[in-house]
Amino acid sequence: MEEQQNSLTYEIIKAAVAGERWATEKVIAHYDSYIEELATVKERQPDGSVRTYVDEDMKQSIILNLLEKIPDFPLEKTERIAEEETNEGI
Numbered sequence: 001m002e003e004q005q006n007s008l009t010y011e012i013i014k015a016a017v018a019g020e021r022w023a024t025e026k027v028i029a030h031y032d033s034y035i036e037e038l039a040t041v042k043e044r045q046p047d048g049s050v051r052t053y054v055d056e057d058m059k060q061s062i063i064l065n066l067l068e069k070i071p072d073f074p075l076e077k078t079e080r081i082a083e084e085e086t087n088e089g090i
Contacts, residue, residue: 010082017073024070028063035062 008030015023028035039059043051 010078013073013078014075016070017075019071024067027070028066031066035059035066038062 008027012023012026016027036054036059039055039062041053041055041058043053045051
């Protein structure tokens with residue numbers, strides 16, 4: 001059920017590209033578990049054990065990169081593809 005709540009719709013993506021804060025927050029929430037996975041670090045301890053943790057600086061850096069790229073999302077191309085798929089279904 002949580003996945004459904006965090007699913008991205010075309011409207012959310014379009015609003016995020018337009019700079020709507022609520023939409024960019026939904027995009028970040030959608031990718032949060034993936035971002036945490038990317039920012040997870042394994043560090044060998046002096047006693048030989050391995051400590052696994054989420055590097056918060058790395059996580060914030062990934063989020064900032066995502067936020068910088070959202071405005072570059074190719075909406076026009078996506079709209080054409082969606083329109084073609086709709087027309088094929090008719």
